[in-house]
Amino acid sequence: MNALTPLDIFDPSSYPTRRDEEWKYSDLSRLLREAPERFAPVELDWDALPPQQADGNAVIVNGGFSQTPKILANLADRAHLTYISWGYPKAILGHQGEGHVRIEAGRKVCIFEVYDFGIAPEVHRECTYVGNTALHFYLEEGAHLIRIVILNEPAAAISIRRSTVETSPNSVFKQYVFSTGAKFQRFETHVRHAGHGAEVVLDGAYLLKDKRHFDMTTRVTHAEINGTTSQTIRGLVKDQATAVFQGRILVERGADGTDARMRHQALILNDGAHIRAKPELEIYADDVQCAHGNTIGALDEESLFFCQARGMDEATARGLLTHAFVLPVADGIEDEEIRGKVLEFLEGAGENFHAV
Amino acid sequence: MLSIQNLTVSVDTKTILKGLSLAVPNGEVHAIMGPNGAGKSTLGYALAGRPNYNVISGTATFNGEDLLDKDVHERAAAGLYLSFQYPLEIPGVPALTFLRTALNAQKKLRGEDEVSAPDFLRRMREIAKSLKIDMDMLKRPLNVGFSGGEKKRMEVLQMAMLEPKFLILDETDSGLDIDALKVVSDGVNALRSPDRGMLVITHYQRLLDHIKPDQVHVLVAGRIVKSGGPELALELEARGYDEYLGVAA
Numbered sequence: 001m002n003a004l005t006p007l008d009i010f011d012p013s014s015y016p017t018r019r020d021e022e023w024k025y026s027d028l029s030r031l032l033r034e035a036p037e038r039f040a041p042v043e044l045d046w047d048a049l050p051p052q053q054a055d056g057n058a059v060i061v062n063g064g065f066s067q068t069p070k071i072l073a074n075l076a077d078r079a080h081l082t083y084i085s086w087g088y089p090k091a092i093l094g095h096q097g098e099g100h101v102r103i104e105a106g107r108k109v110c111i112f113e114v115y116d117f118g119i120a121p122e123v124h125r126e127c128t129y130v131g132n133t134a135l136h137f138y139l140e141e142g143a144h145l146i147r148i149v150i151l152n153e154p155a156a157a158i159s160i161r162r163s164t165v166e167t168s169p170n171s172v173f174k175q176y177v178f179s180t181g182a183k184f185q186r187f188e189t190h191v192r193h194a195g196h197g198a199e200v201v202l203d204g205a206y207l208l209k210d211k212r213h214f215d216m217t218t219r220v221t222h223a224e225i226n227g228t229t230s231q232t233i234r235g236l237v238k239d240q241a242t243a244v245f246q247g248r249i250l251v252e253r254g255a256d257g258t259d260a261r262m263r264h265q266a267l268i269l270n271d272g273a274h275i276r277a278k279p280e281l282e283i284y285a286d287d288v289q290c291a292h293g294n295t296i297g298a299l300d301e302e303s304l305f306f307c308q309a310r311g312m313d314e315a316t317a318r319g320l321l322t323h324a325f326v327l328p329v330a331d332g333i334e335d336e337e338i339r340g341k342v343l344e345f346l347e348g349a350g351e352n353f354h355a356v
Numbered sequence: 357m358l359s360i361q362n363l364t365v366s367v368d369t370k371t372i373l374k375g376l377s378l379a380v381p382n383g384e385v386h387a388i389m390g391p392n393g394a395g396k397s398t399l400g401y402a403l404a405g406r407p408n409y410n411v412i413s414g415t416a417t418f419n420g421e422d423l424l425d426k427d428v429h430e431r432a433a434a435g436l437y438l439s440f441q442y443p444l445e446i447p448g449v450p451a452l453t454f455l456r457t458a459l460n461a462q463k464k465l466r467g468e469d470e471v472s473a474p475d476f477l478r479r480m481r482e483i484a485k486s487l488k489i490d491m492d493m494l495k496r497p498l499n500v501g502f503s504g505g506e507k508k509r510m511e512v513l514q515m516a517m518l519e520p521k522f523l524i525l526d527e528t529d530s531g532l533d534i535d536a537l538k539v540v541s542d543g544v545n546a547l548r549s550p551d552r553g554m555l556v557i558t559h560y561q562r563l564l565d566h567i568k569p570d571q572v573h574v575l576v577a578g579r580i581v582k583s584g585g586p587e588l589a590l591e592l593e594a595r596g597y598d599e600y601l602g603v604a605a
Contacts, residue, residue: 301407303444305407307446307458308427308429311461311465312429320457321446323448324447324497326448
């Protein structure tokens with residue numbers, strides 16, 4: 001049910017094409033013609049790390065994802081994970097990795113993931129790399145997992161970041177994803193409400209410029225009663241950037257009391273930028289509340305007039321409102337320090353995003 | 357002096373104001389009362405320059421300057437402040453940021469120096485205190501999740517910070533309970549001064565108990581059909597607009 005499409009970046013025959021419905025708007029095979037060179041994960045010896053690294057910060061280089069559970073087991077309930085991907089000029093290097101994380105019953109964990117070229121030496125920046133990683137989360141009864149993700153990858157990167165989540169009764173999974181895209185970037189999350197009364201939040205924001213491509217795909221299955229899913233995705237695209245939003249919520253027969261809401265709101269800032277949005281609700285239960293909304297367009301004219309009536313010229317008002325458009329997504333993050341970091345990221349990414 | 361002559365305004369294809377004339381000298385407070393659909397809010401929007409409010413004919417000047425010629429923000433910088441009946445929620449923009457951006461934009465257009473952050477905050481604190489607004493509220497996105505009363509207090513706070521030369525209050529009393537009405541009225545009264553005019557648009561006499569007008573005008577079907585002293589408001593409260601509906605038709 002939660003299965004991700006099999007993908008091995010070292011085997012071109014496994015690359016999805018636009019004929020695959022799930023990958024219709026993000027055609028990997030067109031960008032990646034042949035397998036990259038293998039760049040082995042840098043396996044850090046977690047036990048040997050100096051103690052100051054055990055304060056909730058960990059750096060994972062080139063997809064050493066199998067280490068994630070070990071790292072999390074060692075970390076406090078609030079973990080800051082930096083996933084660094086390196087490339088080299090004139091070579092296309094690839095890495096892939098997978099990790100399984102179980103959140104024990106009643107435990108509350110907050111994971112802050114940053115995908116970055118981070119502390120990479122200059123030579124690695126803006127290099128092409130192909131990263132294909134997956135994390136699998138299992139939430140036991142009453143467990144809470146708050147996952148905040150910043151995708152701050154270079155323009156040349158090809159990046160596929162996928163995850164699956166399985167809930168248990170009364171567990172809580174909240175995810176907040178913030179992206180600036182890449183040459184090709186797909187963030188895919190599959191959630192299965194496998195326990196009754198679970199609460200799921202799948203929020204996110206993207207700010208795309210130049211020729212960047214970002215694909216936010218979510219698949220939520222309500223298989224048990226009284227589950228809630230709330231999703232708000234907001235985005236800005238300019239230049240020749242492309243955003244893809246594919247959201248599907250499936251409510252299985254018998255999953256009564258489900259409350260599922262999906263919203264995608266985006267602004268296209270100029271001709272030439274694209275958004276492909278495909279929200280889907282599939283409902284087989286009777287007693288459910290489901291809604292989806294998708295708005296792509298321009299700034300609210302009334303808000304614009306309000307700002308101008310207070311003295312802002314049109315460009316200033318548009319700049320202020322455009323920049324502010326994605327910020328409310330961060331408001332859901334309770335951890336103040338992490339929210340501060342997210343806002344900082346959005347501030348930086350949002351420069352020069354003026355609606356025209 | 358705000359001077360309006362024969363102003364005709366249409367919204368979409370409908371003509372709302374039909375040759376309205378009005379003069380409000382500096383230092384005076386004039387009230388505009390009228391039934392629903394008379395064009396009260398349209399007058400405020402047309403003066404502020406809202407898009408789609410098309411001036412078909414007539415003039416509006418402020419201290420001799422043509423208002424209708426100017427862009428929305430230029431009217432604000434010239435000193436015109438329209439307080440909205442339903443102030444908008446601006447998600448993602450803290451009230452402090454919004455107001456500082458607006459203030460500095462006005463100052464820039466007038467060729468004045470920008471206000472420094474410490475000066476801005478000091479002044480903000482004083483005004484917020486007098487309006488019983490918590491500084492924490494000003495760090496939150498403007499009006500998002502605020503109650504009706506809080507939104508109106510924010511409007512008064514903005515007036516006090518921006519120091520406009522002319523205020524148009526569009527149904528500032530709507531959605532206010534008695535206590536909030538008092539706080540808001542006190543805030544507006546504190547801004548009364550010999551060089552500042554005000555136009556108070558309202559349905560009810562109640563607001564005029566708190567903000568005492570020098571003159572009251574009755575607006576029916578796009579025109580001023582009667583003007584008088586404050587006693588006119590009491591008269592309207594007692595008898596309603598019926599007798600004027602015939603006049604307009």
